[in-house]
Amino acid sequence: xxxxxxxxxxxxxxxxxxxxAAGLLALLSAEDSGWARVGETARRAxxxxxxxxxxxxxxxxxSAFRDxxxxxxxxxxxxxxxxxxxxxxxxxxxxxxxxxxxxxxxSGYGFVLRLRYKTDPRLFAYASVILAAVxxxxxxxxxxxxxxxxxxxxxxxxxxxxxxxxxxxxxMVIHPPMLYxxxxxxxxxxxxxxxxxxxxxxxxxxxxxxxRWTMVTWGFLTCGIFLGSHWAYSVLGWGGYWGWDPVxxxxxxxxxxxxxxxxxVMMQEKRGMLKVWNMWLVFATFWLAILGTFLTRSGIIxxxxxxxxxxxxxxxxxxxxxxxxxxxxFFVKNKSGLRSEHKLEALxxxxxxxxxxxxxxxxxxxxxxxxxxFPKISELVQGNKVTVGAPFYNRVAIPVxxxxxxxxxxxxLLAWRKTSFESVKRNFLWPTIGALVVALFVxxxxxxxxSIFGLKPWHDISYFYSxxxxxxxxxxTFTVASExxxxxxxxxxxxxxxxxxxxxxxxxxxxxxxxxxIVHFGVVLAMIGFSGAALNQEKEMEMGYGDHMQISNYxxxxxxxxxxxxxxxxxxxxxxxxxxxGQKIGTMTPQRLFYKASQQASTKPDIRQTFKEDLYLxxxxxxxxxxxxxxxxxxxxxxxxxxxxxxxxxxxxxALVEPAPVPVTVRVPRMVERAAPVAGD
Amino acid sequence: MMVRSNSIRRTLHCALxxxxxxxxxxxxxxxxxxxxxxxxxxxxxxxxxxxLECNHVGCPSSDSMRNELMAAVTRGDSDxxxxxxxxxxxxxxxxxxxxTAGFDRAAWIMPIVALLLGFGIVILIVxxxxxxxxxxxxxxxxxxxxxxxxKFREQARQETDL
Amino acid sequence: MIxxxxxxxxxxxxxxxxxxxxxxxxxxxxxxxxxxxLRERKDAVYENLRDxxxxxxxxxxxxxxxxxxxxxxxxxxxxxxxxIARLEDAAAPRKTRA
Numbered sequence: 022x023x024x025x026x027x028x029x030x031x032x033x034x035x036x037x038x039x040x041x042a043a044g045l046l047a048l049l050s051a052e053d054s055g056w057a058r059v060g061e062t063a064r065r066a067x068x069x070x071x072x073x074x075x076x077x078x079x080x081x082x083x084s085a086f087r088d089x090x091x092x093x094x095x096x097x098x099x100x101x102x103x104x105x106x107x108x109x110x111x112x113x114x115x116x117x118x119x120x121x122x123x124x125x126x127x128s129g130y131g132f133v134l135r136l137r138y139k140t141d142p143r144l145f146a147y148a149s150v151i152l153a154a155v156x157x158x159x160x161x162x163x164x165x166x167x168x169x170x171x172x173x174x175x176x177x178x179x180x181x182x183x184x185x186x187x188x189x190x191x192x193m194v195i196h197p198p199m200l201y202x203x204x205x206x207x208x209x210x211x212x213x214x215x216x217x218x219x220x221x222x223x224x225x226x227x228x229x230x231x232x233r234w235t236m237v238t239w240g241f242l243t244c245g246i247f248l249g250s251h252w253a254y255s256v257l258g259w260g261g262y263w264g265w266d267p268v269x270x271x272x273x274x275x276x277x278x279x280x281x282x283x284x285x286v287m288m289q290e291k292r293g294m295l296k297v298w299n300m301w302l303v304f305a306t307f308w309l310a311i312l313g314t315f316l317t318r319s320g321i322i323x324x325x326x327x328x329x330x331x332x333x334x335x336x337x338x339x340x341x342x343x344x345x346x347x348x349x350x351f352f353v354k355n356k357s358g359l360r361s362e363h364k365l366e367a368l369x370x371x372x373x374x375x376x377x378x379x380x381x382x383x384x385x386x387x388x389x390x391x392x393x394x395f396p397k398i399s400e401l402v403q404g405n406k407v408t409v410g411a412p413f414y415n416r417v418a419i420p421v422x423x424x425x426x427x428x429x430x431x432x433x434l435l436a437w438r439k440t441s442f443e444s445v446k447r448n449f450l451w452p453t454i455g456a457l458v459v460a461l462f463v464x465x466x467x468x469x470x471x472s473i474f475g476l477k478p479w480h481d482i483s484y485f486y487s488x489x490x491x492x493x494x495x496x497x498t499f500t501v502a503s504e505x506x507x508x509x510x511x512x513x514x515x516x517x518x519x520x521x522x523x524x525x526x527x528x529x530x531x532x533x534x535x536x537x538x539i540v541h542f543g544v545v546l547a548m549i550g551f552s553g554a555a556l557n558q559e560k561e562m563e564m565g566y567g568d569h570m571q572i573s574n575y576x577x578x579x580x581x582x583x584x585x586x587x588x589x590x591x592x593x594x595x596x597x598x599x600x601x602x603g604q605k606i607g608t609m610t611p612q613r614l615f616y617k618a619s620q621q622a623s624t625k626p627d628i629r630q631t632f633k634e635d636l637y638l639x640x641x642x643x644x645x646x647x648x649x650x651x652x653x654x655x656x657x658x659x660x661x662x663x664x665x666x667x668x669x670x671x672x673x674x675x676a677l678v679e680p681a682p683v684p685v686t687v688r689v690p691r692m693v694e695r696a697a698p699v700a701g702d
Numbered sequence: 703m704m705v706r707s708n709s710i711r712r713t714l715h716c717a718l719x720x721x722x723x724x725x726x727x728x729x730x731x732x733x734x735x736x737x738x739x740x741x742x743x744x745x746x747x748x749x750x751x752x753x754l755e756c757n758h759v760g761c762p763s764s765d766s767m768r769n770e771l772m773a774a775v776t777r778g779d780s781d782x783x784x785x786x787x788x789x790x791x792x793x794x795x796x797x798x799x800x801x802t803a804g805f806d807r808a809a810w811i812m813p814i815v816a817l818l819l820g821f822g823i824v825i826l827i828v829x830x831x832x833x834x835x836x837x838x839x840x841x842x843x844x845x846x847x848x849x850x851x852x853k854f855r856e857q858a859r860q861e862t863d864l
Numbered sequence: 865m866i867x868x869x870x871x872x873x874x875x876x877x878x879x880x881x882x883x884x885x886x887x888x889x890x891x892x893x894x895x896x897x898x899x900x901x902l903r904e905r906k907d908a909v910y911e912n913l914r915d916x917x918x919x920x921x922x923x924x925x926x927x928x929x930x931x932x933x934x935x936x937x938x939x940x941x942x943x944x945x946x947x948i949a950r951l952e953d954a955a956a957p958r959k960t961r962a
Contacts, residue, residue: 024868025872028875032872032875036879039883057890058890061890065883066883068882072879076875139893142891142892142893223901224896225904225908259756260755266750291912293908365828365831365834377824380820380821380824383820384813384816387816395800395809399800399805402805406795407795407801408744408794408796409800410798411752412741412799416799417810417813434924436916436924436929438933444924444929447923447924448924507922507924508918508922511921851942852942854942854943854945854946855938855942857942858909858913858938859938861910862914862941
């Protein structure tokens with residue numbers, strides 16, 4: 022298997038090199054039809070690369086299932102008793118495997134792109150060549166610097182050293198592929214953008230094509246990020262879902278810039294503005310995705326999730342530098358083709374709201390980037406490292422995020438070009454009143470209702486932020502609702518359909534806009550979930566038989582504690598009865614697991630989730646009497662983060678649906694009328 | 703050192719809240735002070751987690767650090783004193799966020815500067831774009847004169863009527 | 865080892881055959897003309913006009929804003945239509961004669 026895998030990698034590399042070189046030559050001697058055939062072979066070589074990398078990946082997974090511990094990578098990341106799905110996950114659980122996986126996804130995207138070339142053969146030929154260049158880099162990296170098929174030195178071992186226990190969780194089988202699909206996918210918009218720049222693409226159609234690819238990629242990355250935080254929440258057992266760790270930040274940065282692009286792209290499609298800016302945003306998204314990989318793979322910045330330190334950092338540094346240089350070169354050479362077609366007419370307009378939207382997304386990115394690099398900078402400047410952790414990011418990012426939420430409410434209601442004061446008043450009066458009512462309701466309801474009720478903003482800055490989040494979320498919700506309502510009313514008046522049917526038709530006619538609104542609504546739900554964090558409670562206690570712990574309005578009683586054993590893992594757990602208002606509402610079993618192959622332990626929290634709050638129990642360990650130490654968290658509103666994530670994914674999917682054609686009164690005769698006399702002439 | 707940092711932060715918050723009642727919770731009660739300070743410190747075992755969130759089994763440092771913190775809080779040490787003691791013992795990386803002294807200040811100033819600069823630039827851009835010459839139509843397209851244009855306008859109007 | 869080498873050879877051969885054996889004509893796509901570029905632009909302006917009409921009907925745009933925005937968009941659309949018509953007029957006679 023190792024031989025086949027190694028061979029497949031080499032074949033893929035050779036074909037990528039061919040695809041790049043032949044494609045480039047064909048483009049350089051464009052008009053010649055002989056060269057067009059060479060271009061076609063380049064495209065086909067690119068297609069075959071996918072098959073070859075797929076073969077290598079299959080070889081690696083098959084080796085894991087066959088427990089082939091002669092391969093060093095399999096030895097280090099698997100063991101005989103590892104459950105099947107996690108054997109499959111070896112493809113992304115370590116450095117070498119995950120780089121192979123990266124190359125696989127990249128060639129998978131390339132495969133789809135090269136199959137769909139008929140959309141615009143010239144543009145796709147350019148994109149294919151650029152993609153081939155990126156493939157050459159990743160495949161060389163996998164083949165020469167981080168080959169997963171390396172054989173183990175010394176005697177053959179009987180069993181592998183096992184998969185990191187933290188990764189033995191169902192979500193770990195889907196989170197990395199989603200995240201990688203997101204990361205890798207940003208290569209496609211980059212390839213199109215650079216291609217369009219090099220060929221001085223006339224018109225905006227390229228950005229239309231790019232936008233759809235970006236949306237798909239963005240959807241995957243969003244999924245990946247949310248799955249990752251859900252995994253952190255349900256596995257790591259520290260009671261939170263986002264720790265502002267460098268690796269998390271690395272995934273957030275391309276997401277932020279990608280989101281900025283998805284907004285500003287509308288300026289280019291609708292108004293022919295921001296062409297230069299969009300070019301840079303696409304590039305920055307791609308570059309940050311690679312930078313993120315560099316951060317996590319090079320060990321240059323310490324992190325919980327980081328892979329082992331290795332030399333591949335140098336490879337990435339060079340790749341970052343070269344891609345930057347190539348982009349800047351062509352930008353300087355061809356930027357004259359990116360002239361804006363319109364002027365901005367008014368400060369209060371959709372256009373300027375997009376400018377501010379982009380500014381805020383970029384500020385967030387910059388803040389995250391700054392925080393991630395600051396320890397390194399501090400070390401260089403003042404000689405000692407400092408920690409830049411959650412308190413820093415929360416303080417810096419939350420105000421910017423709130424401003425963004427405000428824009429989410431305001432932007433969609435502003436008209437393109439200019440919006441008069443009267444229009445602002447007309448569109449915002451009712452949503453604002455509604456949001457104020459919601460905020461006041463939350464403020465003055467009795468705190469005894471639990472969760473976010475009775476939130477007094479003057480008690481703590483974090484309460485203030487939470488209340489602002491709720492106010493702005495309500496504002497966004499009402500403006501989104503009013504958009505659907507008003508649009509639905511127009512259709513309903515025209516067609517006589519009911520309101521609901523009209524809104525469905527409305528969405529179908531402009532999937533992108535109304536899908537986008539649904540994404541906004543999902544973001545609002547997630548924000549409400551985040552805002553609950555201000556009111557988190559936690560408590561830790563040693564609990565013998567029958568001991569009670571009071572937290573929030575829960576009464577926890579330890580019924581028993583025990584141990585268990587199977588070939589893969591040993592476990593200890595506590596049985597905790599949960600009472601509320603004197604009534605038993607359930608039993609929870611926080612656990613601690615010990616994985617035999619890797620000799621590592623981990624905790625497995627138990628979470629009781631309701632729409633109002635989560636009760637989150639962690640088995641922290643045992644005290645010297647053998648009694649469990651239990652830590653309890655009450656985290657309000659967390660479930661809304663996951664619901665919001667689903668809504669975001671749903672909205673993204675909807676926005677990708679091809680819209681129903683607008684019924685147009687096409688009157689062909691005009692052309693025929695005019696053509697007839699000319700023909701007779 | 704930390705006293706001043708806190709006061710700066712608080713002023714900032716107050717400005718944001720713009721409410722006179724800026725009495726921060728958790729000044730008296732030891733358990734809430736423990737929680738508050740414990741979330742501003744890191745576990746130094748290398749796990750990269752906030753002290754009170756570090757929960758990995760068999761962590762060599764978090765237990766003793768927590769006990770030290772508890773002891774200091776019950777002793778009634780002020781926030782800054784506790785933090786100073788931790789910095790002396792474990793080095794500056796024990797603080798979860800940069801301080802507001804020396805070069806660390808740059809960490810906090812940069813985001814604010816970027817924000818102001820960013821807004822300034824966008825406003826400048828908006829102004830510059832408003833003063834651009836007449837909007838250009840698609841490259842090389844020029845409005846044709848009079849009656850013919852009116853005909854095409856009518857066509858556009860009809861074809862885009864809802 | 866022999867088996868693996870045979871596999872490798874077969875795979876390579878199949879890959880090369882797929883890449884280099886090109887029967888039939890290639891699809892090169894339509895050449896992009898100025899007229900098609902203008903039509904793309906026209907579609908964008910039309911969409912903006914439809915959006916504006918829709919938002920006006922939905923009660924989001926006040927009368928004054930609506931009329932000024934509509935007339936400037938119509939100017940743009942008309943200029944594009946005129947240019948497209950001119951190009952088609954120029955192309956039509958040649959086509960009919962050929």
